[in-house]
Amino acid sequence: MKDITATGSFADLVYDIARQIPAGRVTSYGAIARCIGAARGSRMVGWAMNKAPQDVPAHRVLNRNGVLTGKHAFGDPERMEQLLRSEGVQVVNDQVVRFADLFWDPMTEF
DNA sequence: TGAGTGACTGTAA
């Protein structure tokens, strides 16, 4: 059952963007928020991600500093890091290496 | 209805 339809608008948009993130690439909550028009809803993006279904690569979404702030939401903190490493993303001290280089701007695709 | 919380961000000290 999917109870994600709580808002059915904001979260859906966030999920749509998150699915556009290519493997091996990462983005920030603020970037997604701006892309959907909620520039000041960066926190809402995180909230939506917490509710994000498994078909959404939430592990590719980090804060603006490239830190795995939401790793605890994956059930196991090591899960998110492992997923990123599996995609070729280096993670050190809960932080993505060369975050600026791996950063993927949703606006670039839209 | 009101207060508290959160996977954030930007500016200030």
Next chain:
DNA sequence: CTTACAGCCACTC
């Protein structure tokens, strides 16, 4: 450089 504070929107109790 790091640490603190405030603003922001949506949700839950």
